[in-house]
Amino acid sequence: MTNLTGKTALVTGASRGIGRAAALALAKAGAQVIVHYGNAQKEADAVVKEIIAAGGRAQKVAADLGKPHGAHELARQVRDIVGDRLDILIANAGISKAASIEELTVDDFDQLFAVNVRAPYFLVQQLLPTLCKGSTIIFTSSLVARAVAGSLSAYAATKGAVDTLVKHFAAALGERGIRVNAVAPGVVDTDMSNFTKTEEGRDRALSMQALKRLATPEDIADAMVFLASDKARWMTGETMRVDGGSKL
Ligand code: NAD
Numbered sequence: 001m002t003n004l005t006g007k008t009a010l011v012t013g014a015s016r017g018i019g020r021a022a023a024l025a026l027a028k029a030g031a032q033v034i035v036h037y038g039n040a041q042k043e044a045d046a047v048v049k050e051i052i053a054a055g056g057r058a059q060k061v062a063a064d065l066g067k068p069h070g071a072h073e074l075a076r077q078v079r080d081i082v083g084d085r086l087d088i089l090i091a092n093a094g095i096s097k098a099a100s101i102e103e104l105t106v107d108d109f110d111q112l113f114a115v116n117v118r119a120p121y122f123l124v125q126q127l128l129p130t131l132c133k134g135s136t137i138i139f140t141s142s143l144v145a146r147a148v149a150g151s152l153s154a155y156a157a158t159k160g161a162v163d164t165l166v167k168h169f170a171a172a173l174g175e176r177g178i179r180v181n182a183v184a185p186g187v188v189d190t191d192m193s194n195f196t197k198t199e200e201g202r203d204r205a206l207s208m209q210a211l212k213r214l215a216t217p218e219d220i221a222d223a224m225v226f227l228a229s230d231k232a233r234w235m236t237g238e239t240m241r242v243d244g245g246s247k248l
Contacts, residue, residue, distance in 0.1 A: 033051060189216055213244070
């Protein structure tokens with residue numbers, strides 16, 4: 001089993017879905033986890049309680065990552081908690097929007113890029129003083145950055161931007177011993193993919209995949225824990241597909 005004892009981790013958007021599963025998995029591996037949430041305080045409390053009940057260490061922090069200085073506000077709180085060292089940063093919080101080219105509005109576009117690209121960019125910038133040799137950053141990309149699925153062009157473009165940042169950040173931060181990677185899930189059974197709640201939507205998802213079941217948040221969280229661990233010590237600048245063989 002992966003051992004992250006003594007490590008501190010921040011997971012954004014950890015009140016539900018993939019972020020929640022990542023927070024629980026990191027804590028199970030021994031890390032102290034900072035559980036970030038937007039406005040779902042009750043759910044974030046429940047994640048913290050679950051970690052503590054299992055003998056782990058966790059606390060919650062709130063910040064709206066859609067606001068221009070949301071990432072700065074989050075980083076300030078995180079620095080107060082971790083001092084001068086954060087080992088694992090999982091930039092997971094994200095929003096999606098299914099809309100045709102004709103339907104998408106300027107506000108939709110700006111909000112998608114604000115939460116999915118601007119916030120992780122400035123979160124890394126603002127947390128850089130706490131990232132040291134051996135620290136690792138994990139972004140959350142998507143299958144749709146490399147393949148077309150649904151009417152998700154603007155959302156897909158945000159994830160394409162994330163893949164680009166992975167390479168540039170990895171190149172810039174390698175000298176300091178900081179690794180930067182991303183996971184790219186396909187369809188995962190979370191609130192974001194609520195189309196899978198219908199039989200037709202579920203069939204559509206499975207028809208894209210080699211493995212014939214819906215991904216769970218834990219399927220993605222385990223890959224994040226791997227990337228965060230020393231087992232992935234020679235991986236950086238990589239977007240790792242974790243999608244059950246989608247759109248092969
Ligand atoms: P989700 O909707 O269940 O969770 C998203 C999380 O992000 C929530 O905790 C939410 O509170 C947080 N968040 C959203 N906007 C925020 C804001 N303005 N401020 C602070 N927090 C905010 O979705 P999920 O499936 O768990 O998604 C997690 C990540 O995985 C996202 O980046 C998403 O793009 C990516 N992803 C999801 C799928 C999928 O099929 N579910 C596929 C590929 C990639």
